[in-house]
Every structure is written in structure tokens, then in C-alpha cells.
Amino acid sequence: MESVKMKKATKTVAFRxxxxxxxxxxxxxxxDAKIPKYILQHLIRRNLSYDIR
Structure with a gap:
């Protein structure tokens, strides 16, 4: 009986x-997915600001 409880406890810990x-x-x-998005937004904004000047 005790070994069944131990196995169950071990599985629970492993799943956690x-x-x-x-x-x-x-x-x-x-x-990691957000970083390229922010870089792309920065580049687009930078290029747009050059076009406006």
C-alpha cells in the first residue's frame, strides 16, 4: 500500500x-517572439520619420 502512495506522489511531483x-x-x-516584433516596429517608425523630414 505504501509503495503505491509513493509512486503516485512521485508521479505528481514529476508532473508538477x-x-x-x-x-x-x-x-x-x-x-523571443516579441523581440523581433519590437525591432521591426522600431525600424518601421525610424524609416517613416526619415520620410516625413
Missing amino acids: QLAIYCNIVDNQLLT
Whole structure:
């Protein structure tokens, strides 16, 4: 009986760690995806400001 509880607890901990890791990876991917977007916006704004002058 005790080993079944231990196995279940171990699985629970493993799933929690996996969920935390996946969340970290998702956040990093979102951050990486935003950086090129901001760079592109900056370049477009910079070029538009030169055209206006």
C-alpha cells in the first residue's frame, strides 16, 4: 500500500515539475517572439520619420 502512495506522489511531483518547465519554456518563446516584433516596429517608425523630414 505504501509503495503505491509513493509512486503516485512521485508521479505528481514529476508532473508538477514538467508543468513548471513547460511554463518557463512557453514564457521564453513568447519573449523571443516579441523581440523581433519590437525591432521591426522600431525600424518601421525610424524609416517613416526619415520620410516625413
